[in-house]
Amino acid sequence: MRADAVRNRRLLLDAAAAELAEHGTEVSIARIAARAGIGKGTVFRHFATKEQLLLAIFSDQLDGLSATGEALLQRPVPADALLEFMAAAVELQLADRSLCQAVTAAMRREPVVRAAGDRLVAVAEALTARARQAGEVRDDVTGADIVLLINAVMQGTAPVSDTAPGLWRRYLSMIFDGLRPEAARPLPVPAPQSLAPALAPGRAL
Template sequence: MPRADAARNRSLVIDAAAAELAEHGLDVSVARIATRAGVAKGTVFNHFANKEDLIAAIFCDQLATLSATGEALLTHPSPREALHEFMTAGAELQAGDRSLCAAVTATSRDHPMIREASDRLADVAEQLTARARQIGAIRRDVTGRDIVLLLGAPTTIATPVASACPDLWRRYLHLILDALRPEAARPLPVAAPTSRDFTAAPDTRTTSAT
């Protein structure tokens, strides 16, 4: 197959997979992805050894985009607004993609590509959080790992009524942002998760390649 055709097919597969994952989550099959891409199932495996590698490629692109957004916000003059914008970007990305939360909340952490991309995101989140803590904009016991996990909360909370109220996640995002303020903060009953906790998180992804 000519190189140009191979590159085109790979692009078709990635675009189709991204769309299917966003709409249907991790349980989508390779056969369905291939159909949407207009290629044979074997073509998918010509470019990706397995479904996990295909998912990893898509997740890593999404996580890299969010990390880049966070890195750009590190120079924002207001640490509070920078953290708010980062969390809004993360929540908005997940609101449009049912599968991304799985990567952000560590259910696919055993894949080395996703682990590396997730670690980068956590590092950026910690830098943004540290800036906000330093000026007293958020409670002192909030960590970057807390922020990463909270990115998926607004969408998850609004899921039962998402079809009727597609923007409802914004309400819960603002409730979360208000809850991060230091005013009237009470001691938390459990410590924040560590990087080791993320690595040890159970893997609930689908491994079906049919």
């Protein structure tokens, strides 16, 4: 892809993500194009449909979260890094619930979303493994567990996020305390082997 095409695609994705977060999924392609400083024709040269644009934005956001997690692997305290990753994921979902709702089950089966989801789960597992090895979380917690628990915090607090925007931190702290090994008891069933159907924000990551 030529440098100008790469630049236009980046401008488009950033503009579309901002417009969707501010105005929801009904925002027009014309408005997105205007914010990006490009023509509508350029939008459709990159994405034939609005659904394809939504998929690209969602995949881009998942990859951004994966990059955040990879950077956190360098933090000296593994449990702190894992908690910060979980907090970043909840914040991402709550900031753009309209996109979360737009990514349907059919969309989640798209290869680009599946690949981004797989990368995210791998990063979650790497962060969790560090915390397990350091004895900072229970030894039966997996990256898949972490992704589902992130979704639990988001879903549980979304109905009151407008009136109590920081309440999710309370429940994330409660959940994270439950991951610590001090009072761990055997779990009744194992962790899931795959999260493919669940990887979409709002349903969520």
